[in-house]
Amino acid sequence: MNFDLDTDQLDAAAGARQFFDGEAGPARARAALEGGPLAPGRPALAGIGFLGITVPEAAGGAGGSVLDLAVVAEQAGAVLAGPSLVTAARAAVLLADQPDLAAALADGSRAFCVVDGDHPALDAVGADTFLALVDGDLVVGGGDVVTGQPMDATRGLGVVTLTGTRVLVPDAAERWARARDVAVVALAAEDLGTAARAVEVGVGYAREREAFGRAIGSYQAVKHALVDAWVGVEQLRSLVWWAAWAADAAPGELPLAAASAGAFAAETLERAAETCIQVHGGTGFTWEHDAHLYWRRAKVDRLLLGDTAEHQDVVAGLVLAGALS
Amino acid sequence: MRTTTLTDERCHPVDFDDTPDEAAYRARVRAALAEHADELVHLDAGEEAADPREQEQALRRTQRVLAEAGLVGVAWAAEHGGQGGSLAQQAIVGQELARARVPSLINHIGIGMCGPTVIAHGTPEQHERYLARLLRADDVWCQLFSEPASGSDLAALRTTAVRDGEDWVVNGQKVWTTLAHVADFGILLARTDPGRPKHAGLTMFVLDMHAPGVTVRPLRQMGGQSDFNEVFLDDVRIPDGERLGEPGEGWRVALTTLLNERVAVGGGGNDLGLSVEALARLAADRLPGLPADRQVLARQALGRAAVAALANRYTGYRRLTAISQGGLPGPEASAGKLAGTAAAKLVADAGVRLLGDDAVFAVGPGDDDAGRWQRNQAWLPGIAIAGGTDEVLRNIVGERVLGLPPEPREDKHRPFHATGSRA
Known part of the structure; x- marks a missing residue:
């Protein structure tokens, strides 16, 4: 048995971290709330190859695994990058036998958005090519996007009305389900990065800030809250890696692993972000501080691609059907 | 569906299957x-x-x-x-x-904790005398650490060992000693120098549990079973050759034991006796018979418990990978026990929701479902305490992993006899 990243993946994580630290960050996420552009934005993500990690090499992608993508997505989540790698991962599955469209995904010449009925769609803002499941068929087309008051502007949420669609793949329900599972894994990977960063920021402050004559992180009330958040992050990391691995190596395990990761990610990120605010006290709920940006991501992501209760119900159904026996 | 050559060429890709050798x-x-x-x-x-x-x-x-x-x-x-x-x-x-x-x-305590401590700190003679018999359960071992006045604050223990010729004379009381009622030997942590600060005045010994002056009294736990004991030590003589490590080095020796304990209890993603597979079987039996509204709640509890149990299991696989690649078991094992405890609570809670009234009215100790899950419930509070309380484990993770400062420990550097504790 071996359950750890390989050296290529560790290198990819280090490279991605360097890229994202330079191209994005909480300040850009805050600016996006006031109308600023997404950072790094699609062209930069396409330029470094992150939109094509799981696109086949023949279509101009890297031909990597979902775990390769998850490792990069974690770093994207740490700096609240937009647009998401969730859409890139999901579209790559949907476009598996569409080399031209897959190439356009990888090189950024088209801006994709995947639509789930009338739910607000991730990365709808600025998208020009929309994928959806209509009557069991995978369709592609244009769309009219209505944006609301964004809770987290980096997610580019919009309600999409499809226009001028054509059938790309008939009877695509199975592929759609797999793509959605892969998207849940990528979302959980981004949430892992965000949660880990929120805990790191909280820990850093608790080591420095003094009250009643000593660092607040020495008090068990503060220390234990941070530890619980950190333990959650490490448990989530295991589920994300397992689910991402399963996507390629054990597709039969993917539904259980993806739903587990999705359920755990939403709660873990929420706890991490809320703990980060609480540890910062009065500073923690100011506009200037970064804490609310992690919190905003948490509050949006927990409702994307199914909430915790839905994921738990999927897990329960699979367990009842013998997934653990 | 697509090329995996990249992965195939790599060193050490993720793999949960046995190698051919395995x-x-x-x-x-x-x-x-x-x-x-x-x-x-x-x-x-x-x-x-x-x-x-x-x-x-x-x-x-x-x-x-x-x-x-x-x-x-x-x-x-x-x-x-x-x-x-x-x-x-x-x-x-x-x-x-x-x-x-x-x-x-x-002999799980002997194998998991006492044996590794004897290996790390014992003499070749001690290795020869104890280890093979321990593995065969010719001798069963226990761990004599906790005392009535020192549980989490183990280094404040009061049992004394006083040198007398070639022997040490031990007086005091130990408690929560698993297996003492059947054990042949125990590793015993005692205070040998009350004039030094509390961690520095301790020494570790191997105690013959059949020696004169050792009295074991079983303690009944809240679930009704008696795995734990009180151990009274009255003028018990231990030859100096049964000392493990140098006088005053007992704390360092004890850390070896405690680290192995955390690994044994929580390090490998252990389910602490509450298996999600058993829960899945219970759910398959019971859930279809529940009223529809109860099914919804039971499904949610089942899903939540399964997710927590899987997160704990796969985190255990990561730790096993790290250890098998030569990493030392570290404070992360404490995080494993915390998560394992939390998952065990969710598994037990889901079991109770599935059983409904039967979870209360089991007549048990039979081996029927209801009796088993009732015992599981009564076992849970102990899980969060035995082998390191949740609170102490959070301190360990907070301080050793996250680098948060410790709380002031005003007794740490003062001679033990000056701290108000009486040895």
Whole structure:
């Protein structure tokens, strides 16, 4: 048995971290709330190859695994990058036998958005090519996007009305389900990065800030809250890696692993972000501080691609059907 | 569906399957267990034999048979009576024993904690005297650490050992001592120098549990069973040759034990006796018979518990990978026990929701579902305390992993006798 990243993946994580630290960050996420552009934005993500990690090499992608993508997505989540790698991962599955469209995904010449009925769609803002499941068929087309008051502007949420669609793949329900599972894994990977960063920021402050004559992180009330958040992050990391691995190596395990990761990610990120605010006290709920940006991501992501209760119900159904026996 | 050549060329990709060597080893283990099946105790989790004395003898026999088949101390060095195998092989044996419904080895504390401490700090004579017999359960071991006035604050313990010629004379009381009622030996932490600060005045010994002056009184736990004991030590003489490590080095020796304890209890994603597979079987039996509104709640509890249990299990796989690649078990094992405890609570809660009224009215200690899950509930509060309380484990993770400052410990540097504690 071996359950750890390989050296290529560790290198990819280090490279991605360097890229994202330079191209994005909480300040850009805050600016996006006031109308600023997404950072790094699609062209930069396409330029470094992150939109094509799981696109086949023949279509101009890297031909990597979902775990390769998850490792990069974690770093994207740490700096609240937009647009998401969730859409890139999901579209790559949907476009598996569409080399031209897959190439356009990888090189950024088209801006994709995947639509789930009338739910607000991730990365709808600025998208020009929309994928959806209509009557069991995978369709592609244009769309009219209505944006609301964004809770987290980096997610580019919009309600999409499809226009001028054509059938790309008939009877695509199975592929759609797999793509959605892969998207849940990528979302959980981004949430892992965000949660880990929120805990790191909280820990850093608790080591420095003094009250009643000593660092607040020495008090068990503060220390234990941070530890619980950190333990959650490490448990989530295991589920994300397992689910991402399963996507390629054990597709039969993917539904259980993806739903587990999705359920755990939403709660873990929420706890991490809320703990980060609480540890910062009065500073923690100011506009200037970064804490609310992690919190905003948490509050949006927990409702994307199914909430915790839905994921738990999927897990329960699979367990009842013998997934653990 | 797409090329995986990139992955194929890589070193050490993720892989949960046995390597060919591991698969061959697993087959050998399975064959050995089948061959000796008639000589082994078989029990379902939560099941107990009617006569504890009979059960003890049967468990000792079981461990001896397994030891003779080379299935105990798998990862211990051959010079210590072990098989010189890998941790992966040891994990395989654990999985196969569970599969064959062979319960925990009676000497699990000896193997998990006392033995590694003797190996790390004992003399060659002590290795010779104790280790092979420990692996065969010829001697069962216990760990004499906690006291009525020092649980989490172990270094504040008051049991004294005073040098008298070639012996040490021990007086004091230990408590929460698992297996003391059947043990032949124990590792004993005692205060040998009250004039030094509390951590610096301790020494570790091997205690003969049959020596004059050792009195063991079983403690009944809240679930009704008696795994724990009080141990009274009245003028017990221990020869100096039974000392483990140097006088005053007892704390350092104890840290070896405690680290191994955390690994044994929580390090490998252990389910702490509350298995999600057992919950899944209960759910398959019971859920379809529940009223529709109760089904919704039970499904949610089942899903939540399964997710927590899987997160704990896969985190355990990461730790096992790290340890098998030469990493030392570290404070992360404390995080593993915290998460395992939290998952166990969710599993038990889901079981109760599935059982409904039966969870309350079980007449048990039979081996029916309801009795088993009722016992599970009564076992839970102890899980969050035994082997390191949740609070102490959070301090360990907060300070050693996250680098948060410790709380002031005003007694840490003062001589023990000046701290208000009486040795």
